[in-house]
Amino acid sequence: MTHCASLIDTLRRRGFRITPQREMIIQALAHGNAHATAEQVYTDVRQRSQAINLATVYRTLDLLVDTGLASRVLMADGQALYSTVQHGPHLHLVCRQCAATFTADASLLSDIEQVLESKYSFQADLQHISLVGVCEKCRGS
Amino acid sequence: MTHCASLIDTLRRRGFRITPQREMIIQALAHGNAHATAEQVYTDVRQRSQAINLATVYRTLDLLVDTGLASRVLMADGQALYSTVQHGPHLHLVCRQCAATFTADASLLSDIEQVLESKYSFQADLQHISLVGVCEKCRGS
């Protein structure tokens, strides 16, 4: 099963309706760039069909994030970048300047997860977290 | 020297101009709630003077965040909460269910900061980060 078919299947199994809009949005997100803005997804879907509204794109992306199927990263300029969650926990490093993304080992965070749990009784969502910063290339500027 | 006088002094020493607007905004932020929205700061200042514009509030809050004198936390609903930085960097724990916030020791992250730097050449912004999760109260539901 392709990645985006499995996303659709998961939504359906959880009782959400699969509309043409949702299918197209998921396909655009799963096949496109690693991190896309809502506007990019909208433009992408729009090329295939007129039957799509920007508000629906936002609502669907929110749904995917809420169900844990996608992640949202807020950039410095206030825009949000979305991406589907692939397999297993990982850590995204997103450059504040150029929006390049890198993947780091999620096990880095496992100590912290335990400390937050035992010391603050807080169950943090660290499975698919994104950390914002500055990458090597953009360091100089 | 009071807390807000020292904030003003720091700005001045760094070459920024001290305008009545900036003074009032800093006073409102330093004396008010621990975490205030831009709108709250605006309303607060407005009671003292008409000579204030919401865009200026945002610009001044941004300036304070950029210079490290204040921190900004993005809530789940997209609103930003601002607070002056009192004692060093800290870590916000935000509950995904009830939006309650807790403060944790930021030193938890210093190891990770170094690993990201040495292993990935990535300079992460971990000074005033917010982690989302579920708090003790909401655990059951």
Add this chain to the structure above:
DNA sequence: TTATCTCCTGCGAACATTCGCAATTATATC
């Protein structure tokens, strides 16, 4: 004090995102 040089502010428009509501439609049931 005055002049000069930038920085800063106010305004209104633009931006990214969310909301409320009526109309539509996916799904389950017959």
Add this chain to the structure above:
DNA sequence: GATATAATTGCGAATGTTCGCAGGAGATAA
């Protein structure tokens, strides 16, 4: 296939925040 019903969509307006630009005013030095 037809029907009922509740989730989903599209629309336009509202939200929180940022931007561009022209005018206003701190800071500095003479």
